[in-house]
Amino acid sequence: MSSKPRAPATRASSRNKSVTPVPTTTRTTRAASSKATLSSSQSSEPALKKSTATRKPLLNRANSPDAKTPAAATKPVSGNPTFLNISSPRDVPEDADREPIKAYLRIRPQLGEAEPSSQPYLEPLSDTSVRMSDHSSSSSHSRMSSINPSSIFTFSHIFPPEVQQSDFFNKTTLPLVRDLLEGQNALLFAYGVTNSGKTYTIQGGSNEGSAGILPRTLDVIFNSIEGLHGDGRFRPVRLQGVELASESSERNSFHSTGASSSLPVLVDVLDDLSPSSASSAVDTDSTALKLDRNHEYTIWLSYAEVYNEKVYDLLASVDTSAISSPSSPTPHARSAIPRPTSAFLNLPLPSSKSHPLLLTRKALPVKPCPSSDIEGSSADGNAGKYVAGLRQLRVHSATEAKELLRLGQLHRRVFGTLANSQSSRSHALVTIKVLRVHRGERNDPTSIQTSRLTLVDLAGSERTKHTHTSGERLREAGNINKSLMVLGQCMETLRANQRAVARSLAGGVTAGSRMDTRDVKRGLAIVPFRHSKLTEVLMDYFVGEGRAVMIVNVNPYDTGFDENVHVMKFAALAREVCTNPTTTVARVVPVPSKSQAQARDSSVVPHRRKVTISTGGPGRKVSEAHLEVLEGEILRSAGTCVLMTLPVEDEEPNEGDDNGDNSDGPINPLVDALFDEIENLRIQLYESEMRCALIEADTREEVMLEMEERMQSMEKMFARRLTREVERHEAKMDAKIDMLQRSTFMGKGHAHRVGSDTGATGSDVVTEDSHEDEFESSATGRDADYESTTSEDESYCSSKGRGRGRASSPLAGKSKKQSNLQLSASDEISGNSEDIINISSDEDDSDVLSASVEDSKQPTSNTPKGRSSKIGMKAQTPLAKAKHMLSVAPSPIFEADVKAGRAKANFRGSKLAGLQQSMDELSLEDDPDDSTVIIPNRKARQEAVAHGGPGVEYVPGKGEVDMTKKRKR
Numbered sequence: 001m002s003s004k005p006r007a008p009a010t011r012a013s014s015r016n017k018s019v020t021p022v023p024t025t026t027r028t029t030r031a032a033s034s035k036a037t038l039s040s041s042q043s044s045e046p047a048l049k050k051s052t053a054t055r056k057p058l059l060n061r062a063n064s065p066d067a068k069t070p071a072a073a074t075k076p077v078s079g080n081p082t083f084l085n086i087s088s089p090r091d092v093p094e095d096a097d098r099e100p101i102k103a104y105l106r107i108r109p110q111l112g113e114a115e116p117s118s119q120p121y122l123e124p125l126s127d128t129s130v131r132m133s134d135h136s137s138s139s140s141h142s143r144m145s146s147i148n149p150s151s152i153f154t155f156s157h158i159f160p161p162e163v164q165q166s167d168f169f170n171k172t173t174l175p176l177v178r179d180l181l182e183g184q185n186a187l188l189f190a191y192g193v194t195n196s197g198k199t200y201t202i203q204g205g206s207n208e209g210s211a212g213i214l215p216r217t218l219d220v221i222f223n224s225i226e227g228l229h230g231d232g233r234f235r236p237v238r239l240q241g242v243e244l245a246s247e248s249s250e251r252n253s254f255h256s257t258g259a260s261s262s263l264p265v266l267v268d269v270l271d272d273l274s275p276s277s278a279s280s281a282v283d284t285d286s287t288a289l290k291l292d293r294n295h296e297y298t299i300w301l302s303y304a305e306v307y308n309e310k311v312y313d314l315l316a317s318v319d320t321s322a323i324s325s326p327s328s329p330t331p332h333a334r335s336a337i338p339r340p341t342s343a344f345l346n347l348p349l350p351s352s353k354s355h356p357l358l359l360t361r362k363a364l365p366v367k368p369c370p371s372s373d374i375e376g377s378s379a380d381g382n383a384g385k386y387v388a389g390l391r392q393l394r395v396h397s398a399t400e401a402k403e404l405l406r407l408g409q410l411h412r413r414v415f416g417t418l419a420n421s422q423s424s425r426s427h428a429l430v431t432i433k434v435l436r437v438h439r440g441e442r443n444d445p446t447s448i449q450t451s452r453l454t455l456v457d458l459a460g461s462e463r464t465k466h467t468h469t470s471g472e473r474l475r476e477a478g479n480i481n482k483s484l485m486v487l488g489q490c491m492e493t494l495r496a497n498q499r500a501v502a503r504s505l506a507g508g509v510t511a512g513s514r515m516d517t518r519d520v521k522r523g524l525a526i527v528p529f530r531h532s533k534l535t536e537v538l539m540d541y542f543v544g545e546g547r548a549v550m551i552v553n554v555n556p557y558d559t560g561f562d563e564n565v566h567v568m569k570f571a572a573l574a575r576e577v578c579t580n581p582t583t584t585v586a587r588v589v590p591v592p593s594k595s596q597a598q599a600r601d602s603s604v605v606p607h608r609r610k611v612t613i614s615t616g617g618p619g620r621k622v623s624e625a626h627l628e629v630l631e632g633e634i635l636r637s638a639g640t641c642v643l644m645t646l647p648v649e650d651e652e653p654n655e656g657d658d659n660g661d662n663s664d665g666p667i668n669p670l671v672d673a674l675f676d677e678i679e680n681l682r683i684q685l686y687e688s689e690m691r692c693a694l695i696e697a698d699t700r701e702e703v704m705l706e707m708e709e710r711m712q713s714m715e716k717m718f719a720r721r722l723t724r725e726v727e728r729h730e731a732k733m734d735a736k737i738d739m740l741q742r743s744t745f746m747g748k749g750h751a752h753r754v755g756s757d758t759g760a761t762g763s764d765v766v767t768e769d770s771h772e773d774e775f776e777s778s779a780t781g782r783d784a785d786y787e788s789t790t791s792e793d794e795s796y797c798s799s800k801g802r803g804r805g806r807a808s809s810p811l812a813g814k815s816k817k818q819s820n821l822q823l824s825a826s827d828e829i830s831g832n833s834e835d836i837i838n839i840s841s842d843e844d845d846s847d848v849l850s851a852s853v854e855d856s857k858q859p860t861s862n863t864p865k866g867r868s869s870k871i872g873m874k875a876q877t878p879l880a881k882a883k884h885m886l887s888v889a890p891s892p893i894f895e896a897d898v899k900a901g902r903a904k905a906n907f908r909g910s911k912l913a914g915l916q917q918s919m920d921e922l923s924l925e926d927d928p929d930d931s932t933v934i935i936p937n938r939k940a941r942q943e944a945v946a947h948g949g950p951g952v953e954y955v956p957g958k959g960e961v962d963m964t965k966k967r968k969r
């Protein structure tokens with residue numbers, strides 16, 4: 001929907017200024033005004049160099065009768081979050097001629113379902129304040145981050161998501177357009193992270209009524225100057241200068257080769273890829289401003305981009321022959337579409353669409369303006385900087401201007417696609433220049449007023465950390481961030497300087513006294529405009545004349561909270577910087593020589609890249625073009641037969657510097673070098689972080705594979721072991737069954753024999769001690785065969801009545817393999833005698849077999865009461881060995897001893913022989929060195945060791961002193 005005329009709205013603009021034409025007699029010069037207001041720009045150049053300028057008194061704004069309240073007063077907002085006041089500081093008086101940068105916030109709407117529908121982190125509180133809260137932030141995040149999870153920011157005005165493009169334009173840009181037509185400079189820049197709506201705000205969308213502020217600005221300008229077009233006798237040069245157009249006609253058509261319009265051009269080749277101009281033709285803004293009809297106006301357009309810290313002219317390859325010619329000033333007759341040419345390489349354009357198109361561009365230097373451009377500028381006057389060689393083309397209608405911009409936009413897109421197909425990676429600067437002259441003085445060049453409005457679409461300010469860029473993209477992002485960082489630093493320094501000046505004024509000027517401005521200047525910091533191309537190009541707006549407006553675009557849905565907080569803080573900073581809007585009158589300067597002008601055709605530096613340009617979207621055909629570009633040679637592209645050369649990045653020395661003013665030496669080379677170093681280190685850091693991440697990922701994968709292998713091998717090993725164990729246990733089980741059978745048989749036989757001999761009554765409960773005592777007492781004069789022991793490593797089976805015998809292992813583990821075989825045999829002869837065999841075999845697992853053979857019906861043996869024997873063995877051998885031991889354990893020795901009452905020596909000898917045999921049996925073929933035979937009786941143990949040979953070792957019981965060691969000692 002096209003906008004209706006908004007004259008009343010215009011008058012009621014926030015600037016509250018009537019549309020009063022500025023008298024042509026105004027002679028306020030920037031140099032003069034900058035001195036009068038003590039522009040802090042003076043600190044940005046080697047400006048602190050000695051000046052012969054007369055001392056000017058500085059007015060204390062606080063004392064000034066027409067002192068104004070700062071425009072952006074902060075409204076108190078309820079709630080307790082951090083309150084960031086973005087208004088100008090009240091404690092510092094401000095310069096009356098200056099006004100702070102306006103900052104407008106535009107909140108992007110949520111677009112469709114494709115976008116995340118999380119809770120937006122921006123909540124408008126009023127027209128000027130907004131609360132920003134990070135809903136996703138955890139307490140740990142807030143602890144670690146310096147960013148407060150909830151902050152309130154104030155702006156000059158906040159535009160909600162539903163705001164119409166026309167309303168937005170009227171509030172933010174229309175006052176600047178009026179200023180422009182009245183001879184004042186203005187700057188508007190859109191700042192925000194990627195995908196926040198900057199381009200939409202500046203250029204607009206494709207729907208009806210969605211035209212951005214740039215096309216609307218052109219509409220309003222041409223609507224307003226209808227019938228007031230000048231003859232174009234003069235044209236603008238550099239920043240503020242003008243020159244006779246007739247003298248520069250050759251230069252004006254510099255890029256024209258006179259090629260026929262039937263030749264293929266980039267627009268033709270990529271026509272279906274570029275947005276249609278048809279919709280923009282309908283979507284026009286009909287607002288017209290009321291102007292002084294005594295003036296004539298000519299409008300000039302330039303379109304540059306700053307990419308990777310280099311400035312390029314997006315209209316460099318436009319064929320201007322179709323646009324305008326000073327010799328035929330009938331503007332409305334010209335509606336030809338501007339066409340690109342191949343003039344840069346001086347190569348002929350192809351004759352048909354099937355032939356390649358050559359397109360090239362090169363970086364342009366940024367140079368200081370000669371002070372002669374400004375009337376009355378002094379030797380130390382700061383005349384700003386301009387982009388040398390940037391074309392300024394005259395446009396006669398809004399349609400023509402839009403077509404030109406479309407072409408420039410196409411070039412930006414083509415070259416931008418080389419860099420990044422997703423997002424604008426360059427800062428785009430469109431400058432509209434107005435030359436205004438009074439009808440009565442149209443032949444007097446000194447009466448020409450030059451004013452300009454620059455609209456800047458800044459590149460997204462996202463951080464490399466979040467975008468995971470690398471290589472060329474990282475360099476790009478680094479340069480974007482660098483230029484934005486420098487912009488912030490410039491603002492910070494400007495603010496500090498302005499505060500310093502204001503403090504000096506407040507503290508140093510008493511009523512009627514005067515202050516030496518040079519004293520104040522000396523204390524000001526250098527503003528680092530030179531550290532980035534963007535700030536260099538824009539510096540004139542901050543330190544010269546003109547108003548500045550900042551549009552902060554925020555997408556509260558899918559972009560990072562932290563990044564947007566930085567954007568907000570930047571806006572807060574910008575709003576504390578004041579600019580100096582005044583009116584400028586230019587002066588005519590000599591035209592540069594032809595040779596100087598032609599010197600721009602420098603050689604092309606080869607470079608190679610690939611381009612894929614795609615378009616499409618809802619309701620539009622999706623199409624793609626693939627270009628392969630090799631500069632210096634001509635390559636046929638894959639899809640469209642379009643050939644291009646790539647940007648040439650060499651800068652021309654001295655070009656465009658008419659006065660040979662090359663005094664733009666580094667302000668401080670050390671600072672420059674440090675800046676570069678910081679940037680390099682930042683990039684290196686990021687790259688090394690990326691490398692670390694890759695290495696970590698690789699290592700993790702390797703470790704994972706290794707672990708997997710190990711686990712597999714362990715699984716196999718355990719499977720094997722399990723099988724072995726099963727087999728072994730089967731064998732054990734067989735052995736045990738065997739033993740049980742055997743012991744039952746033997747026990748019966750033994751009991752029978754013993755019982756018949758002794759006929760003694762047995763005791764029901766016998767402990768080892770009692771057995772031993774009884775044995776000692778009954779076998780008078782004999783040593784006990786087995787000494788009872790109550791030590792902890794020996795336990796005895798105890799039987800109680802008909803109860804079960806239990807024997808815990810008395811064996812001190814000596815075997816490394818923890819193989820334990822315990823055999824305990826109790827031969828108890830009592831009335832209720834029991835033969836208890838307790839075998840414990842313990843290797844990895846514990847396998848205890850308690851065999852209790854109860855035979856209450858057995859006759860009591862006549863063996864001395866309480867006699868018991870115990871043999872404990874610990875071995876790592878299979879149980880088959882134990883089986884043999886068992887057969888030995890209830891040795892007939894006992895019977896012989898008891899019955900015949902043989903001497904102790906006999907008994908010992910037999911027993912030792914039996915033990916020896918047992919040990920031989922337990923020779924443990926598998927591991928002969930790792931076997932233990934445990935003999936509870938100490939003496940028997942000692943003897944066994946004495947006769948056991950070299951492999952037998954004495955192991956003292958718990959609490960027992962190792963005599964061998966003692967002896968050694």
Ligand SMILES: Nc1ncnc2c1ncn2[C@@H]1O[C@H](COP(=O)(O)OP(=O)(O)OP(=O)(O)O)[C@@H](O)[C@H]1O
Binds near residue numbers: 161193195199553
């Ligand atoms: N106010 C709005 N209303 C409707 N659509 C919008 C609005 N603002 C932005 N958009 C849409 O959001 C998308 C991203 O916007 P845009 O391209 O302008 O972002 P950007 O900030 O310029 O991104 P970049 O910095 O990457 O170029 C586009 O599809 C655009 O049409």
